[in-house]
Amino acid sequence: MFVYIAKRLLGAVPTLVFVAVAVFLFVHVLPGDPARLAAGPEADEATVTLVRHQLGLDLPMPEQFVRYFDHALHGDLGQSLRTKRAVSREIADRFTPTFILTLTSMVWSVIFGLVVGVVSAVWRNRAPDAVGMTLAVSGISFPAFALGMVLMQIFSVQLGWLPSIGAGSWRHYILPSITLGAGVAAVMARFTRAAFVEVMQEDYVRTARAKGLSEWFVVVKHTFRNALIPVVTMMGLQFGFLLGGSIVVEAVFAWPGMGSLLVDSVNMRDYPVIQGLILLFSVEFIVINIVVDVLYGLINPTIHYQ
Structure with a gap:
């Protein structure tokens, strides 16, 4: 396992070099x-x-x-051209709000997506499936910035239940996390349904049903582990996209995170901060992919690393 992780980390070095060159050239062609x-x-x-x-x-x-x-x-990573502070310090100050927002969004969206996907697969082509997939299509189709503004108008402006901007308390996380996680929940639901439907048609699942086992026992005992492997892959990718792609949501809710920092840096041509942020996003994707590969072995012990 440790040898495999070391190989993956060494294999990521060329990727980081390529990303560094591409980002360096990109920021220098900005007007x-x-x-x-x-x-x-x-x-x-x-x-x-x-x-x-x-x-x-x-x-x-x-x-x-x-x-x-x-x-x-x-x-x-250099010094910010705007604030004259170290880029690492600038990013560190903005990392925690973005990470907590991303983690909150990921937790609820994964749980919701898994539940809806499994229910839709078990009751395929019936009412629960239709309702679940309707919600999933709606979540994918509705733009994040539009959903954020609708939620803000209803729950902040009209009802006054939740704050609309800032990150001062746990209540500030509710609307942004729903906005950020809606698309992920929809993707997870559709992907989970497809994975479970495919596994539930395998011979060993039919054999378990022929033994008279209950449907939920078949799903949990014989289907869940095998169907979860592709779902974990999608989960890791979605977490990376959330962590690096919360720019629109942070702009809508004036969130003091890395997305807002990136927008401000692009507007002010703050090259060192832009390069530092994009390099960080690249490292996050690499680390997440390695973690996902390690999780494969925990989910299915028959997988061996070489």
Whole structure:
């Protein structure tokens, strides 16, 4: 197991290098001059030139990349052009609200999706299946920003039950987590249903039913573990997408997380923060994929790692 994890981590190095190069090139083709933004609107050309030199933006792009990558390997992601603080500090301050929001969204959406998917599979082509899949299609079809604004209008503006912006208490997490997790719950429900329907048609499931076992015992004892493997894969991917794709939801609810930080950084051409955030999102996907592969072995002990 440890050898397998080590191999996966080493195999992720080329991916991170490729992502670092792609992000570096992308942020440098964005319109606008970060040196002028860092110097301020009142700065003259001499000051802007001095700031550009201090930031190393007057160096050739290959040299800029080598310098950036060397610093990143030593844990130095640079300094924010806007706040003059370390990029790692900027990201650390915004990471916790985004992570807790993502975790909250993932927990309820996975539970809801699994329950709806299993119920739809057991009562396939009957009323529970129709209701469950209608909810799933609705969750996929409704845009996150529109759902967020509808929930905010009903529960914050009209009823006054829940706060609409900020992250001061657990009540602030309710509307954003529902908005962020609705699409994931819908995807999980449809994927779980498909996985369970496929497994429930296997011969060993038919044999269990022929023995007179109850349907729920067959589902829990003989179907759940095998059907859960592809579901866990989708679960891991969705968690990665939630963690890195909460930008729209954070913008709607003025959430003080990494999504809002990324939007502000793009608007201000804050290259170091943009690069640091996207590298973090890439590392998160790699780690999540490794965790999912390890979970395979826990779910199904017959799987061996090489």
